[in-house]
Amino acid sequence: MNIGIASDRSGLPPKTIRYYEDIGLVRPDRTDNGYRDYSVADIHELRFLQRARSLGFSVDECRQLLSLYQDRNRESADVKAIAEAKLAEIDRKIAELASLRRLLSHLVEHCQGDDRPDCPIIDELAGERMAR
Amino acid sequence: MNIGIASDRSGLPPKTIRYYEDIGLVRPDRTDNGYRDYSVADIHELRFLQRARSLGFSVDECRQLLSLYQDRNRESADVKAIAEAKLAEIDRKIAELASLRRLLSHLVEHCQGDDRPDCPIIDELAGERMAR
DNA sequence: GCTTGACCTTCCAGCTACTGGAACCCGTAG
């Protein structure tokens, strides 16, 4: 299968698929004319990568997950550990964004948003505490 | 003031301060020996940038906010618009992470995490729907 | 046989926002 088909079936752009090959994730055969030739197993791996990436795993985590995927003797505990670490990371990010959100929405609420220059958002950024 | 002092007072690493100069955000004077020489106003701008960045504004948004900060005739509506756009973006990110979290925690809950190879997380990534 | 167009190839550059490191200069204290 050519890369275009692999792209259609995996949901990854051709550029990304070539990139994944560059960094050693998926290594397809080559036909005589030099075109990449994807097997059904390759497509499965590409789909696997697509799903793992969209679940927020880094490329390096995907590399680990992929090798666990290929390992018939893997221990599910290994997979679970990676997923749990990622879960904790997601929680951290959500908490950070939520606190950001609180701060920013507080500022926005107190800004008139009119044609005058007075602006509590700028004041806060400038370091002048908001009068409440 | 030398860059080290500017760094202490703004909370930004020297490297970052030089970078901000490279991209045209803060332009300090130079002393005879070629050292950067920061005025009190420069420090205020650096602090402003530090706060805006930590609130999640991109460098480009910071550039806009900074020029509004410097503009005595700004309209607070302009600032509010930028802040509201950022707020909407934060909301989008939170929603995305929350949905990711749901999916991933569902998978983690169903994984035994033992020494056997069966793993619903891998199965899901491989595209086999979870039996529930 | 020739052209057109859609495909494929490689390689180089750019994106965000820094960060690390090398090689070198400046100023002061011992």
Place this chain on the structure above:
DNA sequence: CTACGGGTTCCAGTAGCTGGAAGGTCAAGC
């Protein structure tokens, strides 16, 4: 005089692609 803690520039690297240029391949249509 030398050491040391500043400062300077410039180059390269990080993550994960993405865009674009220059060129090879293949099937269809005339």
